[in-house]
Amino acid sequence: MTHDIVIVGAGFAARQLVRSVRRLAPERPIRIVTADSGDEYAKPELSHVFSKDQSADDLIQQSAADFASANCCTLHPHTCVNAINAEQRCIDTDAGTFDYGELVLATGGQAIVPPVLGHERLLTFNSRQEYALSEERLRAAKHVMVLGAGLVGIELAMDLARAGKRVTLVDQATTLLPKVLPPLFGGPLQHALHTLGVSLHLNATLLSVLPDRDGLRAMLSTGTSVTVDEVICAVGLRPDTRLATSAGAEVRQGIVVDDQLATSVPHLHALGDAAEIGGRLWPFLQPIQLSAATLARVLTGDDSAHLMLPPMLVRVKTPTFPIQAAGDPFHPDVRWLISADADGMTAKGRTEDGTLLAFLCFGKHTANAIGLLKQLPRLR
Known part of the structure; x- marks a missing residue:
């Protein structure tokens, strides 16, 4: 049986794991299979590309080939995993079948798109690849609606406004950052958005987005219609649990793991945005870094390694506020x-x-x- 560590996904979590394993086991075979290009970029920087006038290619920090060479691993870009055979400990992919000693799912999350009339016209902003697909349209847009006033939505709205675009921000909640700020504290942030010229529509949901002669006509549940050039959907992420489910692993909000990042299926682990730890999802950099370091120790034979999470600091990366x-x-x-x-x-x-x-x-x-x-x- 092979001792290869096979990782599905090549985002921040996967790369942190590879680097952590390499510090502990320089010779351990590692194979990465990813559906995207595998190029490294800082995902949080997506929220600032407009004010910095950055293209999708500008975000690349290291190519997939250079990362694989620097970390002595095999990387398969633009390759989908079709199935996991947990009994035989192998995966079926577009590039062939690969055996594994330990398999890590770092599959991340998919942007949630509400099933409204015209939903296919909504743009998502969850990856560099998604930005590349919409880059020309968003650069040309003069008026952009951002759907969702959570962390990403607030950051995008402010960045678009700082780049000189007209911005309309919509959320079904009655306050901004409803998962971070109690209602008592939404006022200062609301004032900061108004100062930037952002138009707010709270306690409102999007019903439809359809083309008209001036662009896209977005109809809200309040009865208001707004004509914009583009609509960015930033209402949240849904953990990608499809492979874990097909392999028989326990899935709730995300892929359920214990404090050693192990799933309910032997030799199958989960990491990053898709992993549910202690009944919660932890889609932030610090817990992912700590999880990767713990899992690296587990994968290299340290049975004493257990994840301990300190209090997590949530940063809203908005320079003006x-x-x-x-x-x-x-x-x-x-x-x-x-x-x-x-x-x-x-x-x-x-x-x-x-x-x-x-x-x-x-x-x-x-x-x-x-x-x-x-x-x-x-x-x-």
Whole structure:
């Protein structure tokens, strides 16, 4: 039986794993199979391409071939995995059948597109490849609607506005960043968006997007119609669990793994945006880095390796109004202590006995975030 580590996917999680394994086992055979080009880029930079006037090719940091050479691994770009045979420990791909000793699914997530009338006209922005497909259209667009006021939607809306485009932001929630900010704290961010000229439509859903003589006519549930040039859908990601499901692995929100990143199927592991750890998805850089380091130890024979996640800092990367948050701001026992001045605001969420459960830092007060982060209890 082969000892090869085979990784499906070539995004941030996969590359972190390869580098971590190489530090521990320089000679261990590694094979990467990915449906995209396999070129390395920083995904968070997608939210800033318009104000920086960057093309999709400008984002490439290292070619797939150079990465494979530098890390002594075999990489198959533009190659789909069709099936996993868990009993025989092999995968069937467009490039042939490959045996594995350990198989890692770093399949990421797929952009959610609501099934509205005209949904095929919505643009998604979940990868460099998706940006490349829509780049010319978005550069030419003068008025862009962004659907979704979460982390990515807010960052894209601000970046498009800073690039001189007219922007309409739509979300079905009644407040901005509804998974990060309690309603009490949405005001400053809303003011920052208005200052940039972003038009907000909250408590509204998109019903249809159809062409008319001036572009695309987007109809909202509020009865309002907005004519725009393009619509970007940024309502969230759905973990890509298709291969895991076909292999018989347990799937809930994502691919369920334990604290060694193992699935319910022997020799099958999951990592990154598709992995569900402790009942939660962790689509952020820090937990992915820690997960990759832990899994590398497991794959190279260290049975004592177990994932421990510290409190995670969420950064809203908006230069005009930065926000950093951590903890559970929606905990029922949180009592907020707020300090604000001309430079921004810090909100500390504590229990009655003084235990810090969450914090929010706005503007220049983000300098306080690291110190507060150290006061939060560990997650697991």
